[in-house]
Amino acid sequence: MTLTPRALDEWRNRAEAEYRSAAVAARVVHNLIATGMPRALVQTGQRIVNDELDHAELSHGVWLALGGEGGVDIDVAQLTPPAGPPLLLLAEDVLRAFCIGETVAVPLFAAMRAGAEHPAVVSALERILRDEAVHRAFGWDALAALLALDPEGVPPFMAARLPEALEGCRRAYIVPHDLRRPLSAEERGAGLIDLDEYQHIVEECIRSSILPRFAKLGITPAHGEDTPGG
Numbered sequence: 601m602t603l604t605p606r607a608l609d610e611w612r613n614r615a616e617a618e619y620r621s622a623a624v625a626a627r628v629v630h631n632l633i634a635t636g637m638p639r640a641l642v643q644t645g646q647r648i649v650n651d652e653l654d655h656a657e658l659s660h661g662v663w664l665a666l667g668g669e670g671g672v673d674i675d676v677a678q679l680t681p682p683a684g685p686p687l688l689l690l691a692e693d694v695l696r697a698f699c700i701g702e703t704v705a706v707p708l709f710a711a712m713r714a715g716a717e718h719p720a721v722v723s724a725l726e727r728i729l730r731d732e733a734v735h736r737a738f739g740w741d742a743l744a745a746l747l748a749l750d751p752e753g754v755p756p757f758m759a760a761r762l763p764e765a766l767e768g769c770r771r772a773y774i775v776p777h778d779l780r781r782p783l784s785a786e787e788r789g790a791g792l793i794d795l796d797e798y799q800h801i802v803e804e805c806i807r808s809s810i811l812p813r814f815a816k817l818g819i820t821p822a823h824g825e826d827t828p829g830g
């Protein structure tokens with residue numbers, strides 16, 4: 601099979617991103633323990649660390665199956681955890697990586713799976729998609745636990761951070777992808793989706809899922825254009 605470097609780049613980037621997700625999930629587990637959160641959340645968090653390490657290996661396997669050679673270099677400097685109070689670090693990660701990142705990941709991976717044909721791609725995406733639904737649910741459960749722990753402090757924190765976190769999500773999924781040129785049938789078969797699909801899925805998920813879920817908890821973006829249900 602001959603594939604453009606774009607398809608290989610996508611899967612190499614995904615392997616790195618999944619590995620970074622494992623580091624974030626491990627940090628979340630640490631901060632769940634440091635803030636005395638319920639054991640069930642800690643256990644799901646531990647499962648997620650393992651899932652993300654599996655996803656990194658699976659993505660690396662897809663990269664090899666598509667013709668990539670060698671290992672994937674991880675920029676470990678990016679994995680150094682930030683310093684700060686555990687509750688604030690936890691709130692930041694739950695917001696960015698889970699309530700936004702994992703919630704957007706579910707429809708994105710579903711769209712990638714819908715067009716995938718290469719057997720290695722299909723099996724990796726099916727496993728990832730199954731897990732991401734669990735990770736998304738964990739994010740909203742963790743947010744509920746944070747609200748119960750600090751009902752005065754967490755809502756304004758989330759409201760203040762939401763606009764920037766949503767922008768970060770839009771940039772993360774959209775800007776680095778060299779997907780402006782139309783995809784070939786083989787690239788779609790390798791699980792790629794084009795820029796328009798990315799943008800549409802991200803915006804639709806923010807509008808119809810993320811903002812309404814925050815709004816139900818009394819959290820609306822403190823400033824910016826995002827309004828729930830708009």
Ligand SMILES: [Fe+2]
Nearest residue numbers: 618621652655
């Ligand atoms: Fe993952």
Ligand SMILES: [Fe+2]
Nearest residue numbers: 621702732735
């Ligand atoms: Fe995940």
